[in-house]
Amino acid sequence: MSAILTVTFNPALDMTGSVGALQPGDVNLVQNYTLHPAGKGVNVARVLSDLGATVSVSGFLGADNQDPFSQLFAEHGVADHFLRVPGVSRTNVKLVENTGRVTDLNFPGMAVDPTHIDALTETLHALAASHEWIVLAGSLPPGVTTEQLVMWISTLREAGKKVVVDTSQHALRAAIDATPWLVKPNEAELAQCLNESISNEQSVLLARGEQLFNQGIANVVISRGVDGVLWRDHQGWLKAVAPAQQVVSTVGAGDSLVAGLVSGCQAGLSKETALRQAVAISALAVTQVGVGVSNHENVNQLSEQISVSPVELSVHAQ
Structure with a gap:
């Protein structure tokens, strides 16, 4: 099988801290925290590597704090094709409450000039x-326009590549x-993209x-969180729901889902089997801080417990 390329335009060092209950406007004491290289494409690459795929990574990476990323790629055997850009990659803060609710403080990232884009x-x-498989993931840094994103997607698609996009807001709309070949919005991202209020009714989605x-x-x-995942392809709609998990952090669950889907599709698994695997990986991701598949047997066991069923599109909802 050919290698999978993930592209992260705006990587970040993720600082994930645990708090009892977030008190806006007040002092919040963080119980414990981790700091690790991330960004959606970086997360997808790490999970794919754990699944045994041959993975390459690229995008824009700050030269001044690249060491944690370089170390991660070396440890996981990922081919590093990131462009080093003067400056520092951003640090994002994720505050995880005891209830599992996550508050994200995502910063804009360093500016990229036309030379770097070229x-x-x-x-x-x-x-x-x-x-053959190229995942474009995450937000766009200052200097990269949605028109540029469209050009990259179109060029790769016209070259016959299976382009997977996981982004949000204006970038998702342009993509x-x-x-x-594949897009993976969650409910909120889909609503923002379409500029409308979408209820979480399955028929509307x-x-x-x-x-x-x-x-x-x-x-x-x-992706719908605890309500599962909906997937439409030429075979129609499938819905998959995982058993409830003990939630530690939901950060990276969507990235893990993307990695599982790409891995399953590349391996030629049936749609149902690929979906079971991807949802299992995503469900297990919420039981830990950060992403990664440390125990394949746990994935296999949970895959068998995933509820998968076809879904008919209501005529009235169209």
């Missing part, structure tokens, strides 16, 4: 020759117009997802 375009063109599929996106995946 260099990444050349890098992606070169890497595309040996990577959808470029019709990648299905209808909106159906619109994206009819627009030309071959795989539309909508």
Whole structure:
């Protein structure tokens, strides 16, 4: 199998802290914390590596605090093609309450100039020759426009690559117009993208997802937290729900889902089997801080407990 490339435009050092109950406007004492390299594409790459895939990474990385990222890539056998940019990659703060609720403080990241953008375009063109699966993930840093994102997606798609996109807000809206092979918004991201208030009614989500599929996106995946995952492809809609887990942190659960889906699809698994595996990996991700698959047997056992069923699209919801 060919290698999988993940591209993180705006990586971050994630500082994840545990608090009892967040008190806005007051002093909050953090019980414990971790600091580790992250960013959606970085997280996807780490999980893919744990699943046995051959993985490459690229994007923009701050030269002044690159060491933790370089160490992570070396430890996991990931081929590092990140472009080093003057400055520091951002630090994001995740505050996890005892209830499992997470408050994200995501910073904008360092600015990228046209020279760096041109260099990444050349890098992606070169890497595309040996990577059939390319995951573009996360937010865009200052200096990178949505038009540039569309150009990258379109170029890779026209080269016959399976382009997977996991982003949000304006970037997601632009990406959808470029019709990648797969998109994975969650409920809130889908609502923001479509500029409308979407209830969490399954029928409404299905209808909106159906619109994206009819627009030309071959795989539309909508993650719904404890309510499971919806996946539309040429075979129709499937819904998967995992048994309840003891939640430590939900950070990285969506990235783990993307990694599981790409891994399963690349391996040629059936849609149901790939979905079971991906949802199991995502469900186990909430039981830990950070991402990674340390025990494959746990994934296999939980996969057997995932509820998977076809879903019919209501005519009235279309």
